[in-house]
Every structure is written in C-alpha cells, then in structure tokens.
Amino acid sequence: MSTETSQDIAAPAEHWRSYRPLALHPILLRAMEAFNEHGYHGTSVRDIAGRVGVTVPALYYHYANKQALLATLLETSIKDVLDRCRAAAAEAGDDPLARFCGMVESIVLSMAHRRQLAFLDTEIRSLEPENRARYVALRDYLEHMLLDTVEAGRARGVFATPIPADAVRAVLIMCQGVANWFREDGPLTAEQVAERHVLLSLGTVGHPPAPAS
Amino acid sequence: MSTETSQDIAAPAEHWRSYRPLALHPILLRAMEAFNEHGYHGTSVRDIAGRVGVTVPALYYHYANKQALLATLLETSIKDVLDRCRAAAAEAGDDPLARFCGMVESIVLSMAHRRQLAFLDTEIRSLEPENRARYVALRDYLEHMLLDTVEAGRARGVFATPIPADAVRAVLIMCQGVANWFREDGPLTAEQVAERHVLLSLGTVGHPPAPAS
DNA sequence: CCTACCGATCGGTAGG
DNA sequence: CCTACCGATCGGTAGG
Numbered sequence: 001m002s003t004e005t006s007q008d009i010a011a012p013a014e015h016w017r018s019y020r021p022l023a024l025h026p027i028l029l030r031a032m033e034a035f036n037e038h039g040y041h042g043t044s045v046r047d048i049a050g051r052v053g054v055t056v057p058a059l060y061y062h063y064a065n066k067q068a069l070l071a072t073l074l075e076t077s078i079k080d081v082l083d084r085c086r087a088a089a090a091e092a093g094d095d096p097l098a099r100f101c102g103m104v105e106s107i108v109l110s111m112a113h114r115r116q117l118a119f120l121d122t123e124i125r126s127l128e129p130e131n132r133a134r135y136v137a138l139r140d141y142l143e144h145m146l147l148d149t150v151e152a153g154r155a156r157g158v159f160a161t162p163i164p165a166d167a168v169r170a171v172l173i174m175c176q177g178v179a180n181w182f183r184e185d186g187p188l189t190a191e192q193v194a195e196r197h198v199l200l201s202l203g204t205v206g207h208p209p210a211p212a213s
Numbered sequence: 214m215s216t217e218t219s220q221d222i223a224a225p226a227e228h229w230r231s232y233r234p235l236a237l238h239p240i241l242l243r244a245m246e247a248f249n250e251h252g253y254h255g256t257s258v259r260d261i262a263g264r265v266g267v268t269v270p271a272l273y274y275h276y277a278n279k280q281a282l283l284a285t286l287l288e289t290s291i292k293d294v295l296d297r298c299r300a301a302a303a304e305a306g307d308d309p310l311a312r313f314c315g316m317v318e319s320i321v322l323s324m325a326h327r328r329q330l331a332f333l334d335t336e337i338r339s340l341e342p343e344n345r346a347r348y349v350a351l352r353d354y355l356e357h358m359l360l361d362t363v364e365a366g367r368a369r370g371v372f373a374t375p376i377p378a379d380a381v382r383a384v385l386i387m388c389q390g391v392a393n394w395f396r397e398d399g400p401l402t403a404e405q406v407a408e409r410h411v412l413l414s415l416g417t418v419g420h421p422p423a424p425a426s
Numbered sequence: 427c428c429t430a431c432c433g434a435t436c437g438g439t440a441g442g
Numbered sequence: 443c444c445t446a447c448c449g450a451t452c453g454g455t456a457g458g
Contacts, residue, residue, distance in 0.1 A: 041254035170387040177386035
C-alpha cells in the first residue's frame with residue numbers, strides 16, 4: 001500500500017481495441033505466470049518469490065498472502081474486460097447488432113491479448129468465498145449486459161434464437177475458451193480470432209446469414 | 214493391480230443415451246469429488262483416504278500415486294464420451310446433419326450426466342506429460358470426428374460456416390462448458406440442455422434456420 | 427489393508 | 443518513526 005496499487009495495472013485511458021504490454025507489478029506478473037503453469041495450489045509462494053528475485057517475506061510485505069495475489073489478478077482481469085466491453089458497447093450506440101458485435105469483439109480481444117490473465121478464470125474455485133462472490137458478480141454483470149443486447153435484438157427481429165439466455169452463456173463460454181488455446185505465435189492474430197468469433201457468435205444467437213441487413 | 218481395474222468403470226454395453234449411476238471404485242469416486250471441490254493440487258491424499266474411510270497407505274495399495282487417480286479418472290471420462298459419441302454417430306448413419314446433431318447431443322449428455330467426471334478436464338494441466346498426451350490425443354480425435362462431419366455437411370450445403378475448424382472448436386468448448394454450470398437440481402434436465410445445445414450448435418456451424426430441411 | 431514413519435517442503439512469521 | 447527487506451525458523455502437511 002505504498003506507491004503502487006492495483007489501479008495502475010490495466011486500462012488507464014486506452015481505446016478498447018488498443019493493448020499496451022501488460023503493466024503489472026512484478027510480483028503479480030510472476031504470480032500470474034506461475035498460476036498459469038501450475039495452478040494456484042500447485043504454485044508455492046517460494047516459487048513466485050524466486051521468479052521475482054526477492055525473498056518470501058519481501059513478497060508478504062507487498063501482499064497479505066497468496067490468496068490476495070490471485071484475488072487481485074482476477075479482479076484486475078475481469079474489470080478490464082468489463083471496462084473494454086462497456087466502451088465497445090458505448091461506441092456501437094443503440095443498434096443491438098452493432099452492440100453485440102462490438103461486445104463480442106472486445107471480449108475476445110481481451111481473452112487473446114490478455115490470455116494469461118484471462119486463463120486464471122479456471123482458478124475461481126481457489127478464491128475464498130468473499131473474493132469469489134465479487135468476481136462472479138462482475139462476470140454475471142457482463143453476461144447481463146450481453147443478454148440485454150440479445151433480447152433487444154430479438155425484439156427487433158435481428159436475432160432469432162428462442163433461447164437467448166442459453167445462447168449468451170454459450171457465446172461467453174466460447175469467448176472465454178479462447179484463453180485456453182490462443183497462442184501469440186499461432187496462425188491467427190488476436191484480431192482475426194475476434195473477427196471469427198463475432199461470426200460464430202452471430203450464428204449462435206441466430207442472426208440470419210442469408211438476408212442483407 | 215489386483216482384483217479391479219479401470220475397465221469395469223464406465224460404459225459396458227449401454228445405449229449412448231442411457232446413463233446408469235456412475236459406478237466407480239470408491240477411491241476413484243471420492244478422489245473425483247475431492248478434485249472437483251479443491252482441484253488436484255488442492256487435494257491431499259489424506260483427504261481422499263478420509264472420504265473413503267481408509268488409511269493413506271491403503272490408498273496406495275490400490276493406486277500408485279495421486280497422479281494415477283487423476284489419470285485414470287480423465288481417461289475413463291474421455292473414453293466414455295468418445296464411445297457414446299461414436300455410437301451416436303453410427304446410429305445417425307451417413308447424413309451429416311443427423312450425425313452432427315447426434316454427436317452434439319451425446320457429448321452434452323455426457324457433460325451433464327457425468328458432470329463431475331467431465332469437470333476434471335480443467336485439471337489436464339496437472340497431468341504428467343505422458344498422461345496428458347494420451348488424453349489430449351483422444352480429445353483431438355473427438356474434434357476430428359466432429360470436423361469431418363461438418364466438412365461433409367459443408368460439401369452438401371447443409372452447413373454454411375466458412376470456418377469449420379473454428380466452429381467445431383467453439384461447439385466443443387460450449388459443450389464442455391456445460392460441465393461448469395449444469396446442476397442436477399437446476400431448472401433444466403440433461404436432455405433439455407442437450408436439445409438446446411444441438412440448436413445452438415447448429416447456429417454456430419451455420420445451419421440455415423429458415424428453410425425447411 | 428494397518429502402524430509407524432521418512433526427507434522435503436508447505437504457507438506464513440519471528441526478531442532485527 | 444518509515445520503507446524495504448534479511449536469515450532463520452515456526453507449526454503442520456506433502457507424497458511416499
């Protein structure tokens with residue numbers, strides 16, 4: 001709680017499509033890497049401290065415990081996703097189709113550009129109840145944002161799915177899944193993957209492929 | 214390596230839509246439950262032994278180590294999914310649309326009826342390289358089966374997606390995702406969830422919703 | 427399957 | 443009084 005807090009971590013005043021190199025406190029950065037490789041319980045605080053090049057007590061000076069590292073990382077991650085998704089939705093305006101496309105694009109870009117951060121979603125089980133509740137609330141909020149848009153699109157006949165809630169859950173799961181397989185040195189860029197997932201998602205919510213909209 | 218091995222575990226000669234109560238060796242069953250609650254590294258062998266009601270050494274009499282429990286569980290799980298999916302495909306015959314629907318239905322039924330087993334997929338990172346390679350190979354085989362069907366359907370104009378490989382990956386991820394949220398006491402039965410995912414998946418691979426097929 | 431244990435490492439903290 | 447740590451070790455538990 002000195003010079004640096006968690007505010008300076010992710011998205012200061014950046015456009016939602018723009019991704020600077022991830023600027024995390026070295027301890028958070030190394031913890032993220034270790035959690036990615038071995039999982040939360042498979043990572044020792046000594047491993048994290050070793051990667052950073054400090055002693056274990058030094059680590060405990062900056063963060064209360066191992067749990068605080070995971071909680072901070074996950075909250076940083078979901079808040080950045082939410083911020084960018086909101087920005088994308090705002091930029092798209094009122095049209096449900098444009099909003100949906102922008103939101104999906106922004107979420108997939110987050111998953112790809114911040115893959116290691118997004119991958120930690122698999123560790124929510126290791127969050128203490130209070131931390132998990134806060135994280136899940138933010139994720140649920142994202143889901144409701146997207147569902148509102150799909151419902152609005154349904155009302156205008158843009159989306160044909162008879163099961164919007166299931167479709168939105170499926171779309172978010174397939175977007176989240178990008179963090180499981182995307183690689184920076186893979187055949188597709190983050191932008192290409194985002195574009196493809198917009199297309200896939202439109203199919204999932206039943207946006208007619210044939211008619212010119 | 215004595216009386217019981219892993220063969221008697223899952224799917225003897227059952228129809229792919231029929232799910233008997235999960236018949237696992239008590240040690241595997243309790244290990245599965247513990248891994249679901251706390252993850253692989255978050256589970257101690259004493260915890261498992263305690264759930265079973267045996268001592269730790271007793272546990273090691275049946276299984277070489279903790280890793281063998283996870284590897285056996287994951288292999289049991291993916292092999293049962295594959296068996297049922299193959300049966301569903303065979304039952305559907307040559308028509309790509311019917312095959313696709315049957316395969317997706319069978320996979321989602323597996324995820325829902327064998328949720329705790331399917332959820333262990335999140336623990337592949339904790340598998341030793343050799344075990345992981347075997348598991349991933351089987352999962353890849355499932356993906357190729359589904360991709361072949363989607364390609365065949367594309368050739369006949371049944372599926373419109375221009376990106377079949379991405380669509381199949383997305384479909385499998387959304388099916389796998391069912392294991393993350395499905396609850397037996399939830400609002401939908403496994404069969405309803407499977408039906409809905411067939412519909413969602415058809416949209417994802419671009420099966421035209423309007424024309425009467 | 428049990429009792430009796432091992433070398434090492436776990437998350438976290440002491441005094442300075 | 444603060445910050446940013448250190449070498450050493452705490453009580454318990456890991457897989458075997």
